[in-house]
Amino acid sequence: SAVISQKPSRDICQRGTSLTIQCQVDSQVTMMFWYRQQPGQSLTLIATANQGSEATYESGFVIDKFPISRPNLTFSTLTVSNMSPEDSSIYLCSVEGSGEETQYFGPGTRLLVL
Amino acid sequence: SQQGEEDPQALSIQEGENATMNCSYKTSINNLQWYRQNSGRGLVHLILIRSNEREKHSGRLRVTLDTSKKSSSLLITASRAADTASYFCATDAKAAGNKLTFGGGTRVLVKP
Numbered sequence: 309s310a311v312i313s314q315k316p317s318r319d320i321c322q323r324g325t326s327l328t329i330q331c332q333v334d335s336q337v338t339m340m341f342w343y344r345q346q347p348g349q350s351l352t353l354i355a356t357a358n359q360g361s362e363a364t365y366e367s368g369f370v371i372d373k374f375p376i377s378r379p380n381l382t383f384s385t386l387t388v389s390n391m392s393p394e395d396s397s398i399y400l401c402s403v404e405g406s407g408e409e410t411q412y413f414g415p416g417t418r419l420l421v422l
Numbered sequence: 423s424q425q426g427e428e429d430p431q432a433l434s435i436q437e438g439e440n441a442t443m444n445c446s447y448k449t450s451i452n453n454l455q456w457y458r459q460n461s462g463r464g465l466v467h468l469i470l471i472r473s474n475e476r477e478k479h480s481g482r483l484r485v486t487l488d489t490s491k492k493s494s495s496l497l498i499t500a501s502r503a504a505d506t507a508s509y510f511c512a513t514d515a516k517a518a519g520n521k522l523t524f525g526g527g528t529r530v531l532v533k534p
Binding site for chain 1: 452453455457462463464465466467470510514521522523524525526527
């Protein structure tokens with residue numbers, strides 16, 4: 309298993325600004341995942357982040373809007389850039405357990421854009 | 423597009439009753455997983471069933487998988503108020519690498 313923390317847990321931001329979300333894991337992991345969960349909806353994968361390489365973005369998500377850093381095997385950041393009210397969501401990071409096929413999720417960052 | 427579709431979207435039951443929710447998917451899978459989410463927080467993994475398995479149990483949870491129908495069900499027996507949560511199926515599709523694709527979720531309310 310893995311224990312994951314995220315900062316901030318929630319934030320209220322003005323449109324046009326950017327917010328960086330941090331994800332910290334208590335063990336070294338190869339792959340980290342970033343998801344968005346819009347109000348009342350399911351999870352949508354934004355991108356997969358591997359240490360030492362560019363993140364791989366899913367269809368509909370671009371690096372300019374959601375830049376991701378992965379400086380080491382226990383940490384990643386996701387930035388939501390030039391925010392609009394449509395970006396109001398819960399953002400979750402997850403990792404795959406070592407040798408497992410299941411994912412472990414952080415508690416999420418609840419973002420409200422005014 | 424979502425790989426998994428779940429029904430019902432919402433379910434309200436009395437404590438002690440059983441809760442059943444279903445998940446359908448579209449493409450071949452390596453495995454199917456069920457997760458629980460309490461009040462918009464992080465997801466907790468419940469159970470994983472592989473494509474060559476038909477049924478799996480974990481405590482009060484029972485999961486079935488029918489690959490011919492591309493469907494799965496999650497049964498929670500003897501429900502408790504603490505089981506109130508949203509439940510999501512997620513598929514690990516053969517064509518998708520390590521990525522999970524989540525269904526729409528079922529919101530379960532267990533009334534004391």
